[in-house]
Amino acid sequence: MRLIFLGILIFVSLGNLKAQKVKIIIDEFYEEKSVPGVAVAIRDLSTTNYYAKGLANMESKVSIDSLTNFRLASVSKQFTAMSVFQLIEQNKLKFDSKAINILSELPAALKDVTIGQLINHSSGIYDYENLIPANRTLPLADIDVLNYVSRVDSLYFAPGSRFRYSNTGYCLLALIVERIAGIPYDEAVNNLIFKPLDLMNASVYPTQDSRIRAYGYHPDSLKYHFADQSITSSTKGDGGVYLCTKEYVKWLNEQNPMFTDQFWIALEKEKVKVKDNIYYSMGWFLKNIGQNKPVMFHSGESTGFHNIVLFEPNSNQSIVVFSNRDDLKINFLFNSLSNELGELNIPNSLFMWLNIVYSLD
Numbered sequence: 001m002r003l004i005f006l007g008i009l010i011f012v013s014l015g016n017l018k019a020q021k022v023k024i025i026i027d028e029f030y031e032e033k034s035v036p037g038v039a040v041a042i043r044d045l046s047t048t049n050y051y052a053k054g055l056a057n058m059e060s061k062v063s064i065d066s067l068t069n070f071r072l073a074s075v076s077k078q079f080t081a082m083s084v085f086q087l088i089e090q091n092k093l094k095f096d097s098k099a100i101n102i103l104s105e106l107p108a109a110l111k112d113v114t115i116g117q118l119i120n121h122s123s124g125i126y127d128y129e130n131l132i133p134a135n136r137t138l139p140l141a142d143i144d145v146l147n148y149v150s151r152v153d154s155l156y157f158a159p160g161s162r163f164r165y166s167n168t169g170y171c172l173l174a175l176i177v178e179r180i181a182g183i184p185y186d187e188a189v190n191n192l193i194f195k196p197l198d199l200m201n202a203s204v205y206p207t208q209d210s211r212i213r214a215y216g217y218h219p220d221s222l223k224y225h226f227a228d229q230s231i232t233s234s235t236k237g238d239g240g241v242y243l244c245t246k247e248y249v250k251w252l253n254e255q256n257p258m259f260t261d262q263f264w265i266a267l268e269k270e271k272v273k274v275k276d277n278i279y280y281s282m283g284w285f286l287k288n289i290g291q292n293k294p295v296m297f298h299s300g301e302s303t304g305f306h307n308i309v310l311f312e313p314n315s316n317q318s319i320v321v322f323s324n325r326d327d328l329k330i331n332f333l334f335n336s337l338s339n340e341l342g343e344l345n346i347p348n349s350l351f352m353w354l355n356i357v358y359s360l361d
Contacts, residue, residue, distance in 0.1 A: 018044070022040070028336075034061075035219075036323070036324045039214075041066070042318070045315065069203070069244050070305060070323075071304070071305045072239065073239040077237075081173070086192040095114065097115045099176065109153045114159065118170070118173050119270065121166050121280055122160050125169055128168040136231065139234035141236075162272075171237045172237070177189075197250060197257075204240045204242070205240040205241075216305045218304060218325070228303070229303060230303040239302055248320055267281045279294070304326055319338055
């Protein structure tokens with residue numbers, strides 16, 4: 001009995017030591033409490049620790065905590081992909097369904113683009129950001145993206161022939177979810193994902209309760225400027241989810257009932273090579289490291305927000321970092337955290353991923 005008790009004490013002491021190291025690392029990069037900051041969640045096997053530093057709202061002086069919702073930006077894409085997957089599981093869609101059969105507004109050049117190609121960024125569809133008129137001041141909705149794309153009867157390349165990261169594709173996927181489900185995209189995501197997983201505070205833009213969400217800021221050498229929205233912040237499928245670290249960890253869990261055998265099969269079957277040994281599938285960058293499931297990674301950046309998440313499903317370990325400031329400190333924080341949590345076994349840590357992702361044309 002004494003040996004068992006001693007073992008428990010050693011385990012707890014090691015866990016506390018690691019938690020203290022994580023806090024020291026966060027404090028190193030985010031020194032001040034009175035400015036926009038960061039929320040962090042670390043799952044190490046069955047234990048999850050939460051950390052927070054800074055203000056969610058500089059005007060009202062509300063502090064960030066584990067229940068503060070952040071705009072996930074491109075981390076939202078995994079929810080769009082899962083919404084589509086749920087409709088596929090309900091036999092309402094297929095990965096090889098042609099997008100033009102659902103979005104009839106699409107031009108003839110896109111007649112062979114499939115749902116799966118939109119999900120894994122191999123459609124060749126034009127970047128909507130390059131199609132926005134210079135004099136536009138109104139925020140875009142997903143339907144605006146469809147309208148812009150419908151005027152361009154060409155593609156970057158033949159569908160399925162290569163990878164090119166595309167926010168356009170995920171805006172179109174949101175519209176596809178709407179038309180197949182017969183309800184607005186935010187309601188569909190709520191019914192398909194948030195409610196079944198009891199993610200009570202999750203929402204899709206516009207977020208429902210400003211009291212529990214972080215507002216975005218842009219720092220310069222003198223001050224933090226309010227920078228919560230841009231002209232492209234209102235699109236939903238490519239980046240419109242708001243979620244807190246507490247509920248995101250509930251989602252990012254190998255025990256998540258939506259991570260079925262069929263999901264892992266689809267993740268593998270639908271993946272497309274990005275570069276070297278990095279792939280993309282179902283809203284995730286993937287790296288196989290010799291185990292039965294890949295390490296999963298995504299970052300998300302928009303006006304006022306920057307987020308990075310990493311998930312190792314074989315050991316159910318994860319690192320989640322949400323920030324309501326759009327500087328690059330989060331990259332160095334994440335790199336230090338992933339180096340400290342060596343069990344994740346990610347060679348070259350974050351910068352290996354970012355060098356590949358950000359070097360894409």
